[in-house]
Amino acid sequence: MTGIRLELRAQSPWWLNVLLPLGAVGATLVLCSGLVVLAGADVFTAYSKLFLSSLSTAFNLVETVVKAAPLVFTGLAVTVAFRAKFWNIGAEGQLLAGAMAAAFIGAREGLPAWSLVPLMIAGGALAGSVWALVPAVLKTRYKVDDVVTTLLLNFVLFYGMMALLDGPWKDPLSGYPDSPDIRMEAEFPILLRATRLHLGVLLAAVAAAGVWLLLRHTTLGFEIDAVGENPNAARYAGIHLAAVTLIAAAVSGALAGLAGVGEVAGIHFQVMAGLSPGYGYTGIVIAMLARLNPIGVVPAAVFFAIIITGAEAMSRATGVPVFLADVIQGMALVTMLAALMLTQYRIRLNRPGHE
């Protein structure tokens, strides 16, 4: 009987790392084209708006790169955590923690002007770390499931932030729930005149290279992978599981926190409710599309930056709801997961007489 059989692969060839995400994205776009048709729009027009509007002018191109910066950070944050099998779904909260720390430090009048930017970066990374260490400690000390705690802590932090914005941080003049503006000297320097290309974009690129070095060329990186792939073998090899999990969580939280620092110091100069439209969750999709490879995070982040910025233009031009961008993110994660099967298994046809 002819049938399909799955055969375990010993090793996944390198080209699959490139082909799989492309295939997953292609499948996602085909599946989502049904939604475009349902919305009564022409698929070709809608998709060309979605992809090309963010690349059409030099200004839009720079805006897309600026939008990619926080996504690179959250993608890296998820990459480091997932490599250690620390299920950090809390990058959203850690991002907001970093943003709040940056907004607090950036508005301090007593600090010397030159110290503001470095202190905001350090403070934001620290705040993100601390917020990620809460579920990590609960996991290593009390065996509390990290998925649930990281998710719940996102809500705790969001409501905490809103309480601040509605209380001590509320704008006394306008009454808007926005934090006070950071000082002029605290704003990230602009790298390209007349654009919003700020220091945070450069930091994101440096972070991607740094995480690659960390994972590929350091003992800690090796230990993170060992703990993630086979905790029992790692323990047998003398690796301190809890310590490695905590360090991975701290690094992950710091990266997510830096995403928030960049948004405050480079874009908004304050904290408000809509600071992050789910960058933390998009980071999960990005990390998975990149197959937890820090260098792969960069193109994946740029791809979603294109879609997130392009969705507005598509919606204005064709009437397709802007939330198509959210559907694409979820769908891409699902198709990428399904595609990952191909790295573990080879599809073989069973033919009669060949068994």
Next chain:
Amino acid sequence: MNEILSQVFQVGFFAAVIRIATPLVFGTLGELFAERAGVLNLGIEGIMMLAAMAGFSTAFFTGSLWLGVLAAVLTGVMAGALMGLLTVSLGLSQHVSGIGLTLLCSGLSFFFYRLIFGQPSSLPKISSFEPLALPGLADIPVLGPILFNQFALVYLAMAIVPAAAFVLYQTPWGLNLRAVGENPHAAYSAGVSVTAMRYQALLVSGALMGLAGAFLCMAQYNAYTFGVISGRGWVCIALIVFGQWNPWKSAAGSILFACIDALQLRLQASSAVHLPYQVFLMLPFVLTIVGMALVSRNALAPAALLKPFRKEAR
């Protein structure tokens, strides 16, 4: 303090607790069926969101609340089937599949809501379920108004807890389901189809999550908003850990959580405490984490939870 106490110990407060607990009971039991069969269904938050949207839209256009409930349940079942495809048939990571399903379902619910309703200046509303006083029972002093003057879906939730316990512990189907969650290889050797059992558990799970979504936007509220679920699905997953994967204890956990939630709602409205209301919104989430930390050390999770089943590999 006296003012707070007098506000708490009122019949209306406990009636509110029962109302708030209802979607949590549906969601928790839904998650329970999936987890007892060995699948962590992290799609819960998104499934509740999509089902709420489907149920609300159906009720809005047909004028029939029960058709809305049916649509929500069917939506949940379809999402459960998709979770089955990913985690059972393809054997993919349950963590990432569930997060993917939640992102996909919440994206779809936003997309379709905007497509159907556009951006109207006022929130589209339905006339939601009215409380249904059970004749005789509703007249019992104290207990009557708390338990028996509720929405029809509340009675359904009350009935589903013992029914779930009976099905799980007293029927062959329940035995097979638990066997598949504890030791799928043994169950397979005994002739139980692990795949079929896990799919069935996920379909039931999706249906119950659909009921949770339906209740929220058709009984508790009369509209769908993007924040209609706001973390209740994740709370359900925590409540299962708290309830040690037992339907009675999980339902009790739901009621306990609902008490805290109702209390914070009263405190928000009270003039005795001066804090931004978000501090109170935060409270149930903080206490859920504390609760999980207290019980997690001796958690009794199903042994095969999170493990995909392949009959050829052990």
